[in-house]
Amino acid sequence: YDPLAEYLSFIDNGAFSVDGVLTDFPVTPSEAIGCFTNLKKSKTDHGKPLIISHNGASGDYPACTDLAYQKAVDDGADVIDCPVQLTKDGIPICMSSINLMDDTTVAKSQFASQTAVIKDIESVLGVFTFNLTWDDIVKNLRPKISTPFSSFKLDRNPRYRNAGNFMRLSDFLDFTKDKDLSGIMISVEHAAFVAEELGFDMVDSVIKTLDAAGYSNQTAQKVMIQSSNSSVLVKFKQQTKYDLVYMINEEVKDAAPSSLAAIKKFADAVSVEGNSIFPENRHFTTYQTNLVESLQNAGLPVYVYTLMNEFASQPYDFFSDATAQINAYVQGAGVNGVITDFPATARRYKLNTCMHMGNNTPSFMAPARPGDLLQIISKPAQPPAMSPMPLLTGSDVAEPPLPPARTAQAPSLASRMQAHAAIVVTLAMLLACHPLV
Template identity: 50%
Template sequence: MQILTVEDVVTQTKPPKLWLNVAHDMFFSQHNLSMRTFVLSVSRRVIVNYVSSPEVGFLRSIVSRFRTGPTKLVFQFLRPDDVEPSTNQKYGSLLRNLTFIKTFATGILVPKYYIWPVDSSQYLQNHTSLVLDAHAAGLEVFASDFVNDDAALPYDYSYDPLAEYLNFIDNGNFSVDGVLSDFPITASETVECFSHMGKNETVQANLLVISSEGASGDYPGCTDVAYNKAVSDGVDILDCPVQITNDGIPFCLGSINLRDRTNVAQTDFGNRATNNPDLNIENGVFAYNLTWAQIQTLRPAIFNPFSKFSLFRNPRARNDGKLMHLSDFLALANNASSVSGVLISIENAAYLAEKQGLGVIDAVLDALSKAGYNNQRGKKVMIKSSDSAVLSKFKSSSNYELVYLVDEDVHDILNSTILEIKKFASSVVVSKNSVFPTDQALVTGESRVVPKLQAFNLPVYVQFFRNEFVSQPWDFFSDAYVEINTHVSTMAINGVITDFPATAAKYKRNRCLGDRDRPLYMAPVQPGGLISLITNQFLPPAEAPYPVLRENDVTEPPLPPVMERPPTQNGSTETGPTPPNGQPTPVASALLSCFAILLPAFVLC
């Protein structure tokens, strides 16, 4: 990429408007170079719409030449404690004298925290009066420092840069006159497609928004607060990944291992940590080893899938809410008029039946029946599993939509495999990588998985869509809306499964989708377009292609019968700490008890 002159930029890109920023006039003057002469010269050859500078002296030196004409002068504020060189005043002091700024500028450019301050915990404080004060003084206000890949984005925005822009232009109190952004695609779509948009706007895209543990990007997953937030955000389908307790109670939680989604490691139940090779889990405290009464004493914990990047979700709410019995979840969904259905996910059914004597399928069928879902047509019921035997069991006893989860990344699927899937499922869930394969976070192309499945009349839902920029390939400009739009516009997927239902719900209602001629910032990304710009010497090492999904990958043996559970001496079936094979241990020696106490201490170091 070559360095461009101002004239090159105008000639090659033909921008609708041109903004020149002169950051160091005093420095250039010390080297006998005149930025004033340069700017005046350029303005004779091309139309310059804005000239900004953080130096009062420079703007005052050119103001008389630009009092008429198209060019506006903008004073740029740096950090409040930085000193402006020509007045020797701090920028924070100059901010209190906007009438003085008005004598040589028509606008101000300020870091965004001048308008919405952020506290030390990375949450927003109340907005300042700067925009209103500046407008009262006759100054336009431009906010700067907007970037999509910002790990320090205030938690209030749920890692959604578009939500941040809206807070500056559509908050009901004031609006800035412009923003300075490293990602203009997001700023442009915010203004044109999403501003002044209510939750009841007309749906523009036929896309099912399915939650992933409720609004688990904002609250601990599968809690009452996460589900209520998902409903208020506009979710279509509420999901419940079903786990089952030692006393046979089905409840919603995103993992069979309580350590993943609760504070169990900090409780006395932490001494029940064990390895389970059948589930390929080490040091787990398993839901089937605790009763529902015991699990209710635990506090839910928000899941942070990108903690290795120091990206954490809503710390203030890290333990908010309460876990939900399946029957309570079904009642909540049934009472939410805007929710069109529920998605019940079932995994590990064979293990629970054969090794723990727990019939999760029967428990789910019983809960659905008691909640009235078998006798009403208002709510859709979807059953999702990666085990074809689970779906086959439901097919023989219900009329629910059966959703097969392809639990690995694949780059193709055989027609014979699809025909096999149709024997037990009526729709399919695949990963994002199975739609647009990636290599080192760069999209390498597109697969035929989605169109092949749809050709056999199988709707396709794609997971997981998340707001954190590290969850998206670089091709999508760290913009969750660009990512969703590319999947919808290019592949016509039928639904998204997301931790942030608000994002997908806003996408499907944005007014630009209804335009006959959509703007460029609402056009899909060309798959493989970014990686094609990288020269061979800088390309990442080629990764092995994802496998092809074959018939033997989707067929499972029938579910085993539920093992009869022998009662304990007191007549209950509660189990105690479990050994490495995951089975109950009726007698624990003093040595084993000591080991059970020491193990969690080691794990938590």
């Protein structure tokens, strides 16, 4: 799903070069010929834009596995990430989702009968990391590669669909120590739920694991903690000196002064959805918001998430070219970094020879202007206007402090789920013995 790489295979392969190409999208071969041949791929540069992996190189291997992390390092990521979940026995692990149905083979395992809906987390059936111990997971389940565009029949790397090994946070930290990285990012979500319902303090678990791995004293690699919950970052700020990244997980057009003031109290940077920078309408970009400018003017670097190679993830304005999309965010919107499933694509972009040409930048490397393609469509055929996007306000950011971890005397979620499961099984047995007539 990388058209630029396809063109380079014909013109920059070390063996031969074709004399020309026939294409529906001239911008991509122009990029390839003009800016991406003979790149110095061994060059190390951890400057802007920062390349942050999303679950490792999860476009190539199952998310958060040893293979995905090694590929992200090999592909030139500046920062690799671990989204932390807790197991039944309280072990912090790297797993892209708290719901094991998303990225493991749990649906085909003996644990499939433990499915439940937990509305505090999501409204779909799941078997959750806290339902199983670490041994249950590592001995009985296999990773499963993500397929975000299965409706388009776009399967990622089928040969390695279930390849790789799961990693605990401690394994991840051991792995990263000797790697050429500028830092690591640890994401923490659902901390309030885990404290109230399961009796675990996620913040404390992460800090203790980092301390045990020596990261409390390490300066070579910075530690970034990301969360969409201000309460989580406030607690980390009180107890550590790590860089804190506030994730805005809703689409907004700008940040009100009250929200900027609130974020500045606990965060060092912000991650935002692509649609909050270039809002889309029926897969066309419509305009560029003021969000990046407002955040940066407040002294907050901005990272855009989540970039992918598949054409189905990109607005039409980028002509099915992931490189053109990155260019729009970096050169057009001025983001400080990208969070991506495909670090190799971002790394190649970072090395392109047209990167710092200023006024001499060729026209084919000029960032796409949001809304231009939409205006080419005749008025009757244009999609209806979108409703206005909201501002991020101070009340959107503010949260009460994290609750303390539940005491042992309180009934646990796990015990309640087991009781509910027992009731369901009993009812099923009764119905089997005495069918309704």
